[in-house]
Amino acid sequence: MPTAWIILLKKNDMKIGITGGIGSGKSYVCSQLKLMGIDVYDCDEAAKRLLRTSYSLKKQMCSLIGNETYDENGILNKKVVADFLLASEENAGKIDAIVHPVVAQDYKASGCQWMECAIIFESGFNMLVDKVVCVVAPEELRVSRVMKRDGISREQVLQWMSKQFPQDSVLKMSDYEIINDGTVGIDTQLKKILLKIKNNQ
Numbered sequence: 001m002p003t004a005w006i007i008l009l010k011k012n013d014m015k016i017g018i019t020g021g022i023g024s025g026k027s028y029v030c031s032q033l034k035l036m037g038i039d040v041y042d043c044d045e046a047a048k049r050l051l052r053t054s055y056s057l058k059k060q061m062c063s064l065i066g067n068e069t070y071d072e073n074g075i076l077n078k079k080v081v082a083d084f085l086l087a088s089e090e091n092a093g094k095i096d097a098i099v100h101p102v103v104a105q106d107y108k109a110s111g112c113q114w115m116e117c118a119i120i121f122e123s124g125f126n127m128l129v130d131k132v133v134c135v136v137a138p139e140e141l142r143v144s145r146v147m148k149r150d151g152i153s154r155e156q157v158l159q160w161m162s163k164q165f166p167q168d169s170v171l172k173m174s175d176y177e178i179i180n181d182g183t184v185g186i187d188t189q190l191k192k193i194l195l196k197i198k199n200n201q
């Protein structure tokens with residue numbers, strides 16, 4: 001990717017979201033963008049940072065889930081939050097209602113052009129961007145990637161998947177597709193998409 005392209009792309013004030021279900025390879029794609037000099041705001045990372053640093057969020061999470069949401073050192077107990085979130089749609093909705101507005105605000109304040117979000121349509125964060133790139137991969141590959149990456153069971157990965165829109169629906173709502181099944185290089189696919197975005201196509 002010639003540097004001039006990146007400079008032109010950064011001058012373009014279009015905002016772009018990268019989405020895709022758990023294990024599709026969003027972070028992997030974003031690491032390729034980083035190599036091209038493009039920074040991406042990571043919603044998962046931001047949610048956890050804000051849950052660690054925002055007094056108001058901490059208070060709301062403790063009222064919702066209990067004081068065990070944080071350990072005695074004030075560290076977020078991810079298992080407690082994940083178990084609560086995965087237990088029911090109602091629970092997930094309550095966490096989303098607390099966390100998502102704060103992440104949306106933080107993204108706006110970041111001034112970042114690019115955003116990575118697994119649940120961009122579920123959360124309504126698609127409204128914060130102009131175009132959405134969807135990263136897809138076969139479900140079995142996604143499951144095995146996450147089992148290996150996080151050391152969790154197939155059932156746990158499938159549980160997370162069940163909380164997210166199906167890949168086909170997300171793809172239909174998106175503007176561009178990256179197929180991350182190892183057949184066509186990510187770099188080649190990204191370059192084509194970047195060119196289209198630069199040319200407003």
Ligand SMILES: CC(C)(COP(=O)(O)OP(=O)(O)OC[C@H]1O[C@@H](n2cnc3c(N)ncnc32)[C@H](O)[C@@H]1O)[C@@H](O)C(=O)NCCC(=O)NCCS
Pocket residue numbers: 021022023043044047048051077078079081082085092095096099100103117118119160163164
């Ligand atoms: C439950 C938590 C602590 C688990 O953290 P952990 O580091 O183990 O997992 P990670 O954040 O990498 O998420 C794993 C997968 O689940 C997805 N996921 C996370 N939260 C949600 C959710 N509310 N709904 C659907 N999928 C979700 C992630 O996007 C990712 O694909 C964390 O995901 C969390 O705080 N989630 C609630 C906040 C949230 O909605 N974050 C999403 C972006 S704003």
Ligand SMILES: Nc1ncnc2c1ncn2[C@@H]1O[C@H](COP(=O)(O)OP(=O)(O)OP(=O)(O)O)[C@@H](O)[C@H]1O
Pocket residue numbers: 020021022023024025026027028029044118145146149180182186
């Ligand atoms: N093309 C690829 N080549 C090699 N490894 C890959 C590739 N794509 C993804 N992976 C690996 O698969 C795992 C899952 O990918 P990644 O973390 O990027 O998924 P994700 O979509 O960001 O998942 P999550 O929604 O959980 O954040 C990671 O360990 C990653 O390094």
